[in-house]
Amino acid sequence: MVRIDLAPWGINPPHTHPRATEILTVIEGSLEVGFVTSNPDNRLISKILQKGDVFVFPIGLIHYQRNVGNGNVVAIAALSSFGSKPDISADILAKAFQVDKSIVQQIQWRF
Structure with a gap:
Protein backbone atom coordinates (compact mmCIF):
# COMPACT_ATOMS: atom_id res chain seq x y z
CA MET A 1 0.00 0.00 0.00
CA SER A 81 1.68 -8.21 -6.01
CA PHE A 82 2.81 -9.66 -2.69
CA GLY A 83 4.26 -13.08 -3.40
CA SER A 84 7.84 -14.08 -4.11
CA LYS A 85 9.99 -17.23 -4.12
CA PRO A 86 11.43 -17.54 -1.58
CA ASP A 87 9.07 -15.51 0.60
CA ILE A 88 10.21 -12.16 1.97
CA SER A 89 10.74 -12.64 5.69
CA ALA A 90 7.44 -12.32 7.58
CA ASP A 91 9.31 -10.33 10.25
CA ILE A 92 10.37 -7.71 7.68
CA LEU A 93 6.89 -7.42 6.13
CA ALA A 94 5.13 -7.29 9.52
CA LYS A 95 7.32 -4.40 10.60
CA ALA A 96 7.05 -2.60 7.24
CA PHE A 97 3.24 -2.82 7.12
CA GLN A 98 2.78 -2.47 10.90
CA VAL A 99 0.71 -5.65 11.20
CA ASP A 100 1.01 -8.83 13.20
CA LYS A 101 3.35 -11.49 11.76
CA SER A 102 0.43 -13.96 11.63
CA ILE A 103 -1.40 -11.69 9.16
CA VAL A 104 1.64 -11.63 6.86
CA GLN A 105 1.95 -15.41 7.07
CA GLN A 106 -1.74 -15.83 6.22
CA ILE A 107 -1.37 -13.64 3.11
CA GLN A 108 1.87 -15.38 2.05
CA TRP A 109 0.23 -18.79 2.40
CA ARG A 110 -2.19 -17.84 -0.41
CA PHE A 111 0.71 -17.42 -2.82
Whole structure:
Protein backbone atom coordinates (compact mmCIF):
# COMPACT_ATOMS: atom_id res chain seq x y z
CA MET A 1 0.00 0.00 0.00
CA VAL A 2 1.07 3.55 -0.58
CA ARG A 3 -0.20 6.99 0.35
CA ILE A 4 -0.14 9.49 -2.51
CA ASP A 5 -0.01 13.22 -1.72
CA LEU A 6 -0.24 15.63 -4.64
CA ALA A 7 -0.07 19.42 -4.48
CA PRO A 8 -2.43 21.39 -6.74
CA TRP A 9 -1.82 20.32 -10.35
CA GLY A 10 0.84 17.83 -9.24
CA ILE A 11 1.19 14.55 -11.14
CA ASN A 12 2.23 10.98 -10.63
CA PRO A 13 3.71 10.50 -14.13
CA PRO A 14 2.84 7.60 -16.45
CA HIS A 15 4.24 4.33 -15.15
CA THR A 16 3.44 0.61 -14.94
CA HIS A 17 3.35 -2.20 -12.39
CA PRO A 18 4.26 -5.29 -14.44
CA ARG A 19 3.24 -7.73 -11.69
CA ALA A 20 0.37 -5.95 -9.95
CA THR A 21 -3.10 -4.54 -10.33
CA GLU A 22 -3.53 -1.24 -8.45
CA ILE A 23 -6.68 -0.10 -6.68
CA LEU A 24 -6.76 3.57 -5.70
CA THR A 25 -9.12 5.36 -3.28
CA VAL A 26 -9.34 9.16 -3.11
CA ILE A 27 -9.35 10.42 0.49
CA GLU A 28 -9.28 14.18 -0.27
CA GLY A 29 -9.45 16.33 -3.39
CA SER A 30 -10.12 15.86 -7.11
CA LEU A 31 -7.91 13.48 -9.06
CA GLU A 32 -7.73 12.79 -12.80
CA VAL A 33 -6.71 9.18 -13.42
CA GLY A 34 -6.13 7.26 -16.61
CA PHE A 35 -4.66 4.17 -18.18
CA VAL A 36 -3.92 3.02 -21.73
CA THR A 37 -5.49 -0.25 -22.90
CA SER A 38 -3.45 -3.00 -24.57
CA ASN A 39 -2.84 -3.42 -28.29
CA PRO A 40 -4.41 -3.15 -30.77
CA ASP A 41 -6.62 -0.33 -29.43
CA ASN A 42 -4.19 1.58 -27.15
CA ARG A 43 -7.21 3.55 -25.96
CA LEU A 44 -6.99 6.03 -23.06
CA ILE A 45 -9.51 5.37 -20.28
CA SER A 46 -9.69 8.38 -17.93
CA LYS A 47 -11.96 9.80 -15.26
CA ILE A 48 -12.08 12.58 -12.66
CA LEU A 49 -12.37 11.10 -9.18
CA GLN A 50 -13.71 12.84 -6.08
CA LYS A 51 -13.38 12.07 -2.37
CA GLY A 52 -14.51 8.50 -1.72
CA ASP A 53 -14.19 7.32 -5.34
CA VAL A 54 -12.24 4.16 -6.19
CA PHE A 55 -10.46 3.26 -9.45
CA VAL A 56 -8.64 0.13 -10.64
CA PHE A 57 -5.55 0.14 -12.88
CA PRO A 58 -5.19 -3.28 -14.55
CA ILE A 59 -1.93 -5.18 -14.21
CA GLY A 60 0.90 -4.04 -16.47
CA LEU A 61 -0.91 -1.10 -18.15
CA ILE A 62 0.55 2.41 -18.35
CA HIS A 63 -1.32 4.71 -15.96
CA TYR A 64 -1.09 8.11 -14.25
CA GLN A 65 -2.75 10.43 -11.73
CA ARG A 66 -3.03 14.24 -11.74
CA ASN A 67 -4.45 16.61 -9.16
CA VAL A 68 -7.02 18.74 -11.02
CA GLY A 69 -8.12 20.87 -8.09
CA ASN A 70 -6.85 23.87 -6.18
CA GLY A 71 -6.37 21.88 -2.96
CA ASN A 72 -4.13 18.97 -2.06
CA VAL A 73 -5.02 15.41 -3.03
CA VAL A 74 -4.60 12.47 -0.69
CA ALA A 75 -5.14 8.97 -2.06
CA ILE A 76 -4.38 5.43 -0.94
CA ALA A 77 -3.26 2.83 -3.47
CA ALA A 78 -2.94 -0.91 -2.91
CA LEU A 79 -1.06 -3.30 -5.19
CA SER A 80 -1.90 -6.97 -5.62
CA SER A 81 1.68 -8.21 -6.01
CA PHE A 82 2.81 -9.66 -2.69
CA GLY A 83 4.26 -13.08 -3.40
CA SER A 84 7.84 -14.08 -4.11
CA LYS A 85 9.99 -17.23 -4.12
CA PRO A 86 11.43 -17.54 -1.58
CA ASP A 87 9.07 -15.51 0.60
CA ILE A 88 10.21 -12.16 1.97
CA SER A 89 10.74 -12.64 5.69
CA ALA A 90 7.44 -12.32 7.58
CA ASP A 91 9.31 -10.33 10.25
CA ILE A 92 10.37 -7.71 7.68
CA LEU A 93 6.89 -7.42 6.13
CA ALA A 94 5.13 -7.29 9.52
CA LYS A 95 7.32 -4.40 10.60
CA ALA A 96 7.05 -2.60 7.24
CA PHE A 97 3.24 -2.82 7.12
CA GLN A 98 2.78 -2.47 10.90
CA VAL A 99 0.71 -5.65 11.20
CA ASP A 100 1.01 -8.83 13.20
CA LYS A 101 3.35 -11.49 11.76
CA SER A 102 0.43 -13.96 11.63
CA ILE A 103 -1.40 -11.69 9.16
CA VAL A 104 1.64 -11.63 6.86
CA GLN A 105 1.95 -15.41 7.07
CA GLN A 106 -1.74 -15.83 6.22
CA ILE A 107 -1.37 -13.64 3.11
CA GLN A 108 1.87 -15.38 2.05
CA TRP A 109 0.23 -18.79 2.40
CA ARG A 110 -2.19 -17.84 -0.41
CA PHE A 111 0.71 -17.42 -2.82
